[in-house]
Amino acid sequence: MALYSEKVMDHFRNPRNVGVIEDANGIGEVGNAKCGDIMKMYLKIEDDIIQDVKFETFGCGSAIASSSMATELIKGKPVAEAMKLTNKAVAEALDGLPDYKMHCSVLAEEAIQSALEDYESRKKAD
Amino acid sequence: MIYADNAATTKMSETAIKTMIKHLNETYGNPSSLYSIGQNAKEVLEQAREDVAAVINADPREIYFTSGGSEADNQAIRSAAYLGRQKGKTHIISTAFEHHAVLHTLNALEKEGFEITLLDVHENGIVRPEEVEAAIRDNTCLVTVMYANNEIGTIQPIREIGEICRKKGVLFHTDAVQAVAHIPVDVKADNIDMLSSSAHKYHGPKGVGFLYVKKGIRLTNLIEGGAQERGKRAGTENIPGIAAMAAALKESAANMDKNAAHLKARRDQLIAGLKEIPHSALNGDAEKRLPGNVNFCFEGIEGESLLLLLDDKGVQASSGSACTSGSLDPSHVLLAIGRVHDVAHGSLRLSLGEDITEEEVDYIIHAVKEVVTYLRGFSPIWRDLMAGKKEFIL
Numbered sequence: 001m002a003l004y005s006e007k008v009m010d011h012f013r014n015p016r017n018v019g020v021i022e023d024a025n026g027i028g029e030v031g032n033a034k035c036g037d038i039m040k041m042y043l044k045i046e047d048d049i050i051q052d053v054k055f056e057t058f059g060c061g062s063a064i065a066s067s068s069m070a071t072e073l074i075k076g077k078p079v080a081e082a083m084k085l086t087n088k089a090v091a092e093a094l095d096g097l098p099d100y101k102m103h104c105s106v107l108a109e110e111a112i113q114s115a116l117e118d119y120e121s122r123k124k125a126d
Numbered sequence: 127m128i129y130a131d132n133a134a135t136t137k138m139s140e141t142a143i144k145t146m147i148k149h150l151n152e153t154y155g156n157p158s159s160l161y162s163i164g165q166n167a168k169e170v171l172e173q174a175r176e177d178v179a180a181v182i183n184a185d186p187r188e189i190y191f192t193s194g195g196s197e198a199d200n201q202a203i204r205s206a207a208y209l210g211r212q213k214g215k216t217h218i219i220s221t222a223f224e225h226h227a228v229l230h231t232l233n234a235l236e237k238e239g240f241e242i243t244l245l246d247v248h249e250n251g252i253v254r255p256e257e258v259e260a261a262i263r264d265n266t267c268l269v270t271v272m273y274a275n276n277e278i279g280t281i282q283p284i285r286e287i288g289e290i291c292r293k294k295g296v297l298f299h300t301d302a303v304q305a306v307a308h309i310p311v312d313v314k315a316d317n318i319d320m321l322s323s324s325a326h327k328y329h330g331p332k333g334v335g336f337l338y339v340k341k342g343i344r345l346t347n348l349i350e351g352g353a354q355e356r357g358k359r360a361g362t363e364n365i366p367g368i369a370a371m372a373a374a375l376k377e378s379a380a381n382m383d384k385n386a387a388h389l390k391a392r393r394d395q396l397i398a399g400l401k402e403i404p405h406s407a408l409n410g411d412a413e414k415r416l417p418g419n420v421n422f423c424f425e426g427i428e429g430e431s432l433l434l435l436l437d438d439k440g441v442q443a444s445s446g447s448a449c450t451s452g453s454l455d456p457s458h459v460l461l462a463i464g465r466v467h468d469v470a471h472g473s474l475r476l477s478l479g480e481d482i483t484e485e486e487v488d489y490i491i492h493a494v495k496e497v498v499t500y501l502r503g504f505s506p507i508w509r510d511l512m513a514g515k516k517e518f519i520l
Contacts, residue, residue: 009434012431012434013435013438015504018504019504020509029506033467033468033471033507034467034468035448035467036428036447036448036449036456036467036471037428038505038506038507039506040506055504056504056505056506056509057504057505057506058426058427058428058505058506058507058508059428059431059449060428060429060430060431060447060449061430061431061434061449063428063431064431101449
């Protein structure tokens, strides 16, 4: 049996939405190098719709795949809907993750939440 | 495909496979039986014992066949510990970067009341004999130090440590799983009391190994039952496996010098090539290391994704990252030589096989460079390092 599902391997080998958004209005970074996983999410939100999303990840195959899948799940969606993204939804969209890799999907959820919170707090500051 | 994970396991040699199949077919008798096919099996068993003993300069009666290196480590350490306890000696010395077969046995003994000292292996991954000597106390019953490390390949000063132990009257065990058949091992010249070895590290089958125990040292059984292995390891002997191990060992030992010279040249070619990758570092001493072992850390990337992408390019290797160890911590070996977590996660071990070519090493170098560059391209750590927001460690 393979370590990962074909979908995980596809998102790992060909990650979607990789990179940086220079004029992002919501940025979130979670994880730490000590544990071996860091995810950074960049959001470009206009009229409360996520127009663009990009990510950078330091981590294992499932961390990269989870980041990639999470960006796909929220791209083009209203902020309120993206807020509801769960790690379970990320893992299910990847056709499952091994038990000991579930924390990668949790990180993806947290990275999105963190970027959305950054967007909200910037909005309030305006 | 380039298989570069020979420290994990090796492909069985043709000789070993042929020997194994021959005995699976022909030597089905039980060596404990009195009739001829049983006695034939006994002959095969004792010939294998002689062959194995000859390679490490031991007496055949000092060889006990086991299920592999882990069993041999467990039995050697427990035996020495219990012998010590009878004399009130309950202190054991080892190192911080032993194989888990040793470390976990020591943890178990600690719970039974033994006191364990783990020596520093320093930045170069080599134990200092004078520190072994200084750590020995009146109640020390065992020193156990691996011959060569399984991850970073560093070769330990076994002969010097053995000499110290002999002088102090302390038993000395070495886990030589990575060393036997790869570098010269001589239990007499090296002053070794007990030594563990595993067949699948030198092109023999999995599930078989041996323990060398110097005459006069009483073993404790891990497996009770029949009188096999001089009463010290019960269970009907794995004749095909044992014979195949002996055949593989004889062959590897006969070609050792030639293989080692070839491997060292390819190893050094690989090290030189990977050193060109910026912010990388070789783990362990550059000279005193196994002929086929290369282990690097690359800053800003994680080992598992590196391995998966190398596999896509046809290169099989291993890593000491947390994700490949199944725990949250990276390799205890890399931490023991002072690598911090951040870079230990980005480690790569390539352990070359004897048939590796110069062109294949060039291909590996090229593949690793490509993958490291690609992964750094979207690593937030690498971005911070390059932007000067974080300081490079390597």
